[in-house]
Amino acid sequence: MKADTGWGWTFLLLAIVLELTGTVSMKYSAGFSRFWPSVLMFVFYGASFTMLNFALAYMNVSVAYAIWSGIGIILITLASFIMFHEKLPVASLLWIGLIVVGVVGLNMSVKAH
Numbered sequence: 001m002k003a004d005t006g007w008g009w010t011f012l013l014l015a016i017v018l019e020l021t022g023t024v025s026m027k028y029s030a031g032f033s034r035f036w037p038s039v040l041m042f043v044f045y046g047a048s049f050t051m052l053n054f055a056l057a058y059m060n061v062s063v064a065y066a067i068w069s070g071i072g073i074i075l076i077t078l079a080s081f082i083m084f085h086e087k088l089p090v091a092s093l094l095w096i097g098l099i100v101v102g103v104v105g106l107n108m109s110v111k112a113h
Contacts (some may be wrong), residue, residue, distance in 0.1 A: 001058065008058025011051045015068055018048035020075045027084060063110050070103035 022044030028037035055064050077096060080086040 008055045011055035012064055015048045015051035016071050018044050019072045023076050060110055063107050066103045066106045070099050
């Protein structure tokens with residue numbers, strides 16, 4: 001693993017944004033019934049995994065994947081509320097909060113070692 005010069009976090013941020021865009025494209029694809037959103041979904045997910053792969057050259061996989069998935073969950077929750085007017089019960093928001101706590105805790109425990 002290379003020393004983290006900020007590239008790992010840059011690649012991880014790009015992976016998160018591309019994953020969010022891929023998930024939004026998935027929603028717009030309407031079960032693969034719309035061509036361009038379906039194609040874009042594969043492009044964005046492929047690019048996201050590529051950026052995640054580059055991030056792993058600089059970061060531990062446990063931390064990178066937890067941050068990628070945890071922040072992705074938060075962002076897609078916000079996007080679904082804003083873009084698609086989907087509602088979430090308060091209990092769901094509390095469980096998402098626990099995911100955030102878990103990601104932060106994992107990151108802190110890895111830095112402590």
